[in-house]
Amino acid sequence: MLQVRVKPGIEDRVRGFFPWIYRPEIASFSRKPKKGELVVVRDFAGKFLGYGYINPEVSIAIRILSFDKNEKVSPELIKKRIKEAYEYRKRLYINSNAYRLVHSEGDLLPGLIVDVYGEYAVIEFTTYGMNQFREAVIEALLETIKPKGIYEKANLTASKVEGIGTEEGVVYGEVPEEVVIWEHDLKFYINIPEGQKTGFFLDQRNSRKFVRSLVEPGDRCLDVFCHTGGFALNMKKMGAKEVIAVDISDLALEMGKKNEELNGLSGIEWVEANAFDFLRKLDKAKEEFDLIVIDPPSFAKNKHSVPNALRGYKELCVRGLKLVKPGGYLAIFSCSFHITQEHLLQVLREASYDVRRQVRVIATTFQDKDHPWILQMPNTLYLKGVWVEVM
Ligand SMILES: C[S@@+](CC[C@H](N)C(=O)[O-])C[C@H]1O[C@@H](n2cnc3c(N)ncnc32)[C@H](O)[C@@H]1O
Numbered sequence: 001m002l003q004v005r006v007k008p009g010i011e012d013r014v015r016g017f018f019p020w021i022y023r024p025e026i027a028s029f030s031r032k033p034k035k036g037e038l039v040v041v042r043d044f045a046g047k048f049l050g051y052g053y054i055n056p057e058v059s060i061a062i063r064i065l066s067f068d069k070n071e072k073v074s075p076e077l078i079k080k081r082i083k084e085a086y087e088y089r090k091r092l093y094i095n096s097n098a099y100r101l102v103h104s105e106g107d108l109l110p111g112l113i114v115d116v117y118g119e120y121a122v123i124e125f126t127t128y129g130m131n132q133f134r135e136a137v138i139e140a141l142l143e144t145i146k147p148k149g150i151y152e153k154a155n156l157t158a159s160k161v162e163g164i165g166t167e168e169g170v171v172y173g174e175v176p177e178e179v180v181i182w183e184h185d186l187k188f189y190i191n192i193p194e195g196q197k198t199g200f201f202l203d204q205r206n207s208r209k210f211v212r213s214l215v216e217p218g219d220r221c222l223d224v225f226c227h228t229g230g231f232a233l234n235m236k237k238m239g240a241k242e243v244i245a246v247d248i249s250d251l252a253l254e255m256g257k258k259n260e261e262l263n264g265l266s267g268i269e270w271v272e273a274n275a276f277d278f279l280r281k282l283d284k285a286k287e288e289f290d291l292i293v294i295d296p297p298s299f300a301k302n303k304h305s306v307p308n309a310l311r312g313y314k315e316l317c318v319r320g321l322k323l324v325k326p327g328g329y330l331a332i333f334s335c336s337f338h339i340t341q342e343h344l345l346q347v348l349r350e351a352s353y354d355v356r357r358q359v360r361v362i363a364t365t366f367q368d369k370d371h372p373w374i375l376q377m378p379n380t381l382y383l384k385g386v387w388v389e390v391m
Pocket residue numbers: 196200201204208225226227228229230231246247248249252273274275276295296297335
């Protein structure tokens with residue numbers, strides 16, 4: 001197997017279970033590396049650090065799959081990890097038949113995402129190295145969850161960086177265009193081939209449940225960046241009198257309307273608009289709400305875009321705070337790896353100052369527990385939400 005030595009000083013971080021080695025941190029190879037091949041990682045003195053796979057063409061050149069000398073990497077190990085990931089999910093008692101089965105580094109399977117929607121699974125390879133194990137992944141899924149169909153989605157950004165194909169499609173059995181899943185006591189249509197991400201924002205399950213505790217019958221609520229109505233439906237289900245749900249995607253809104261009907265609910269106002277423009281319009285009209293949830297897409301794709309992203313979050317907070325009635329609630333989320341919870345709190349502080357509205361934090365929420373994050377990689381806690389009461 002290809003042997004790689006890292007530069008002096010890198011070994012402690014790897015021994016501390018940080019699973020990435022960046023290209024400039026590599027001191028030497030035992031021979032010319034091939035993209036996707038397995039490697040033994042050693043410290044500068046030659047002591048074992050871990051087994052992983054390599055892509056010498058990208059910045060995160062090596063991802064460690066095992067820190068245990070006795071645990072050699074093979075298709076069998078990948079299958080074992082998927083089975084362990086499944087056992088872990090079973091212990092979580094997730095109140096839904098849709099969940100993330102494999103969360104990349106969080107399940108010691110860097111480069112692999114597997115989401116389950118009832119009887120169907122969606123797989124996504126985000127690294128060349130993990131893509132080498134595709135047969136083992138599919139076999140493991142057939143052995144554990146026994147899906148009727150498996151669909152492969154391409155993560156376009158990662159595929160481009162890593163140089164893997166961008167084709168999407170059914171890789172096993174049959175996958176219908178629409179699948180109905182349930183979460184708590186609501187049902188949702190999922191369009192696996194056309195939908196965003198793998199079809200649904202599974203990571204917000206706990207926050208979609210939490211929002212219920214804030215709704216009083218008769219409330220006026222606003223779900224900004226609503227996608228297929230995740231928060232809006234929960235608000236309506238809890239007796240909100242008026243719910244406005246806004247998103248830029250007509251496909252998401254169509255699904256939202258169908259979801260409303262599917263759940264025997266009615267009266268949600270679905271608005272196709274740019275959320276920034278729509279919030280400005282509501283502000284101008286001096287509209288007021290008891291509860292507003294703002295759940296935008298990632299604004300910071302890399303660390304260089306953080307300042308711009310913060311401006312975006314701040315604008316959303318300013319608009320949101322102005323629109324909340326005294327005693328009402330606002331939730332703001334960021335799903336950007338590069339935005340920390342402290343960033344979000346700071347943006348809220350500045351917005352609170354600017355609009356002269358005092359706020360108190362009532363809760364913070366994160367990606368749900370089927371999306372575990374790595375202690376040594378704080379940015380794997382990518383989804384953060386802050387819930388405030390606006391005084
Ligand atoms: C993180 S998702 C929201 C998930 C949703 N809260 C849920 O629980 O399913 C972000 C949504 O923002 C929408 N979006 C992106 N840019 C937008 C914009 N400028 N204005 C309105 N919606 C936008 C996307 O279509 C996507 O549905």
